[in-house]
Amino acid sequence: MDKKKNISMAVIKRLPKYHRYLAELMKNDVDRISSKELSEKIGFTASQIRQDLNCFGDFGQQGYGYNIKELYNEISIILGLTREYKTVIVGAGNIGQALANYTRFEKLGFSLEGIFDINPKLIGLKIRDIEVKDIDYLEQFLKKNHIDIGVICVQSKNAQKVCDILVKNNVKGIWNFAPVDLVVSEDITVENVHLSDSLITLSCLLNERNN
């Protein structure tokens, strides 16, 4: 397991894709795959794949390819998917509700422990048996319950404030959907999903092609 300390951010960003493809291969009862075959499926070059997978162990056997189940399990460990993560969603608007309803996350090991909002119209609403609570109770809730990941789905102007409350109460991971860049100390991990930025990137690429 020592090898994993050396895995670069670029490799980490590619790992979920490997995980997804290996899961599909397992579902289709495939046992082994060569880097060349995997390359055709996943779209990375075979040499890139060999290099990536070498980062965390000796899996490929020359001429025999990768043992898919072994590789899948090892990648799951590296991705931290062999344990459970407790999450809260702050902001029960459109995106917050959609994420709360998305059962796929639960299957991956992310359990939803609480949903909070500032809007009286949303407080009390039940989403998958979890009642939306007043954001005023967030701090109290975090003090009582250990939460690993806070999902921020509030408006931009409130996002940093919410982030500060989460971090102050020992939440180490932030999944941020607000279109702002949060300021956090170095021991906090932030992963952004900036939907508008993504849509704008698409329009930019479309526009470039048409000119």
Add this chain to the structure above:
Amino acid sequence: MDKKKNISMAVIKRLPKYHRYLAELMKNDVDRISSKELSEKIGFTASQIRQDLNCFGDFGQQGYGYNIKELYNEISIILGLTREYKTVIVGAGNIGQALANYTRFEKLGFSLEGIFDINPKLIGLKIRDIEVKDIDYLEQFLKKNHIDIGVICVQSKNAQKVCDILVKNNVKGIWNFAPVDLVVSEDITVENVHLSDSLITLSCLLNERNN
């Protein structure tokens, strides 16, 4: 405008962030900003900023900084945000509905023309005055209405099929939320939002720090 052909993908990915920060500065009535000040706000180095912004014109004036409005307008042009994009959402589940309700996209110039689903329980539902239509009508709709961007929010197993229908009917941009990698011809632009991959990246980084 000739310069823009040379803008790299890395710069394009950074442009929405510039756009967002410049919009905020304009809102706060700031006229000019130096690359150093912008760097402190945006988190890129001053030299990175100068290099990025040099890609598409001569904006900075030594000692005077950037004219924010001019720069904002130019970046808007490059990002293709000075025109309207007509979009359809295919898949009116959690994420599809959330995106349909997200008025910020409309403000950026992305107008929602239609929503489609396969689920009889969702067909007929009204989201912001747009009725969810049976996916069987998608092709017919696309033949009658020019659509720039198709937003795919269907289940993985149906995503490629939906993508093929969109592309066949002249949709050039795909914003894909299904956790699959779509196969398209070279003239089609796909921008993925793989939420599970993003969450898994977060768990991986969290897990790395705790070990």
